[in-house]
Amino acid sequence: MKILVKKTSPTITTPCLIFFTPEGRTSPQLLAQLDDHFCQLVTTAQRSNEFRGRHAETLLLHAVGTSGPNRILLVGIGKAGDASLDKLRQAAGSAVAVLKQKNISKATFSQSDLVIKKTTAEQQAQAIVEGILLANYQYLRYQHPAPDTAKPLEQLVLLAADAKTLALLQRGANRAEAICAGVHLARDLVNAPGNLKSPEFLAMQAVAMAEKNGIKAHLLDQARLQQLGCGALLGVAQGSTRPPYLIVLEYAGDPTGAAPLALVGKGVTFDTGGISLKPADKMDEMKMDMGGAATVIGTMLAAARLELPVNLVAVVPAVENMPSGNAIRPGDILTSLSGKTIEVLNTDAEGRLILADALTYVGRYNPRAVIDLATLTGACIIALGNQAAAILGNDDKLIDQLLQAGQRSGERLWQLPLWEEYAGQIKSDFADVKNTGGRPAGTITAAAFLQKFADQYKWAHLDIAGMAWEDKGKVGIPRGGSGFGVRLLIDYLLDEAGRA
Numbered sequence: 001m002k003i004l005v006k007k008t009s010p011t012i013t014t015p016c017l018i019f020f021t022p023e024g025r026t027s028p029q030l031l032a033q034l035d036d037h038f039c040q041l042v043t044t045a046q047r048s049n050e051f052r053g054r055h056a057e058t059l060l061l062h063a064v065g066t067s068g069p070n071r072i073l074l075v076g077i078g079k080a081g082d083a084s085l086d087k088l089r090q091a092a093g094s095a096v097a098v099l100k101q102k103n104i105s106k107a108t109f110s111q112s113d114l115v116i117k118k119t120t121a122e123q124q125a126q127a128i129v130e131g132i133l134l135a136n137y138q139y140l141r142y143q144h145p146a147p148d149t150a151k152p153l154e155q156l157v158l159l160a161a162d163a164k165t166l167a168l169l170q171r172g173a174n175r176a177e178a179i180c181a182g183v184h185l186a187r188d189l190v191n192a193p194g195n196l197k198s199p200e201f202l203a204m205q206a207v208a209m210a211e212k213n214g215i216k217a218h219l220l221d222q223a224r225l226q227q228l229g230c231g232a233l234l235g236v237a238q239g240s241t242r243p244p245y246l247i248v249l250e251y252a253g254d255p256t257g258a259a260p261l262a263l264v265g266k267g268v269t270f271d272t273g274g275i276s277l278k279p280a281d282k283m284d285e286m287k288m289d290m291g292g293a294a295t296v297i298g299t300m301l302a303a304a305r306l307e308l309p310v311n312l313v314a315v316v317p318a319v320e321n322m323p324s325g326n327a328i329r330p331g332d333i334l335t336s337l338s339g340k341t342i343e344v345l346n347t348d349a350e351g352r353l354i355l356a357d358a359l360t361y362v363g364r365y366n367p368r369a370v371i372d373l374a375t376l377t378g379a380c381i382i383a384l385g386n387q388a389a390a391i392l393g394n395d396d397k398l399i400d401q402l403l404q405a406g407q408r409s410g411e412r413l414w415q416l417p418l419w420e421e422y423a424g425q426i427k428s429d430f431a432d433v434k435n436t437g438g439r440p441a442g443t444i445t446a447a448a449f450l451q452k453f454a455d456q457y458k459w460a461h462l463d464i465a466g467m468a469w470e471d472k473g474k475v476g477i478p479r480g481g482s483g484f485g486v487r488l489l490i491d492y493l494l495d496e497a498g499r500a
């Protein structure tokens with residue numbers, strides 16, 4: 001989609017002019033202007049209580065024999081006091097839903113009159129454009145012809161009151177475009193079906209993205225992983241005929257050569273459970289078990305597009321978890337890259353096995369901090385549902401920074417405790433540690449397992465099991481991969497880079 005920022009004029013021609021309207025009150029000036037064009041329709045609609053400006057409420061009106069816009073779309077942003085960037089983003093998304101449904105492919109947004117406390121015009125433009133781009137996303141690779149409902153918006157104009165605002169809006173729009181490129185890539189990767197999406201496919205997609213964006217990429221193949229001794233990762237991979245990769249991406253944005261921030265993403269391209277086979281119901285969704293990897297790869301793309309002044313390294317262990325004559329069995333003992341031995345009690349707890357080696361490997365970079373993202377436990381969905389990802393870790397400051405980025409971005413996190421007593425549940429009788437801790441506190445014992453491999457640096461773990469996949473589809477996220485975490489991480493990185 002094309003996004004343009006233009007100076008406003010009283011004689012705008014556009015198929016649809018969009019106004020954000022707070023609940024209860026429309027500024028008299030705006031109202032007069034709208035009524036002028038639309039034969040008092042706006043006042044009439046408000047009087048009839050057909051449109052109150054409730055959050056994400058919409059009203060589409062047609063101009064009657066006037067010049068100027070052909071239509072007007074009022075979009076509620078709710079009570080002025082409660083308005084936030086996240087609400088604005090969602091309101092913009094609900095506008096897109098109307099435009100798509102009515103087959104309107106070009107629209108103009110007016111931001112004048114928008115009041116959101118403690119925000120700049122740049123931030124508002126960013127939120128609006130993000131809302132639009134996220135809602136406009138579709139995965140149509142396998143649908144011929146595209147369904148009727150799939151008419152994306154082609155062009156969008158943002159109106160600026162003056163030259164100074166124009167520059168701000170342009171900056172906000174550019175930022176949103178870079179970030180949403182990352183979210184869209186993450187969604188595409190998650191939505192790709194398991195037959196296409198081998199570990200090699202994921203590796204090739206990451207390399208292609210890196211080459212186009214000035215990011216260094218290298219792949220550790222099976223032979224190299226054997227040489228290094230990545231026994232945990234290789235153990236999970238051995239049930240599949242498709243070989244594993246450890247994908248490493250490096251983005252150098254800070255010329256001072258400061259220690260990198262590291263991102264680690266679980267890349268199980270399909271999780272059958274292995275010999276501890278999952279039930280058939282909804283197993284198709286397990287193509288999303290590389291959601292952490294997708295978010296990390298998407299974040300690298302967005303960071304490069306934004307030219308963030310930070311050094312980043314991304315490590316993605318990519319494997320397929322299959323049952324076969326070669327697969328690992330319950331009771332098997334694997335020797336990880338760290339040297340620690342792991343008793344595999346359940347082959348379906350495979351994410352922590354591959355992450356163990358990835359977390360050890362990333363230590364080579366002496367990272368300033370490590371953040372891992374993983375669709376790690378069903379227990380996380382039981383705890384938090386689909387409203388927040390769980391965060392756990394060994395550094396309160398890092399966790400607080402991420403919690404705040406979650407608040408700002410609307411991609412929320414909720415902290416769970418990682419008291420040392422939980423580690424008691426993963427003590428093994430036969431090895432250094434076992435890969436399951438029973439049903440109680442499943443998300444925490446999974447993190448306690450990871451912690452054993454993340455003791456060299458500041459570390460936070462995000463369990464995104466309930467967030468990586470949108471089951472029904474909602475404003476801004478069609479059914480399928482959500483790209484959850486890209487906006488959150490970029491928000492954190494902007495903060496870290498002092499540019500928020």
Ligand code: BES
Pocket residue numbers: 271289346348349350351375376377378379435436437442465466
């Ligand atoms: N990938 C799953 C977790 C998952 C479940 C993600 C549902 C998204 C939706 C993970 O590999 C898994 O199977 N975890 C097991 C661990 C258990 C065997 C200790 C689980 O949560 O049941």
Ligand code: MN
Pocket residue numbers: 271273347348349350351
């Ligand atoms: Mn599993």
Ligand code: ZN
Pocket residue numbers: 268271289348350351375376
């Ligand atoms: Zn899994």
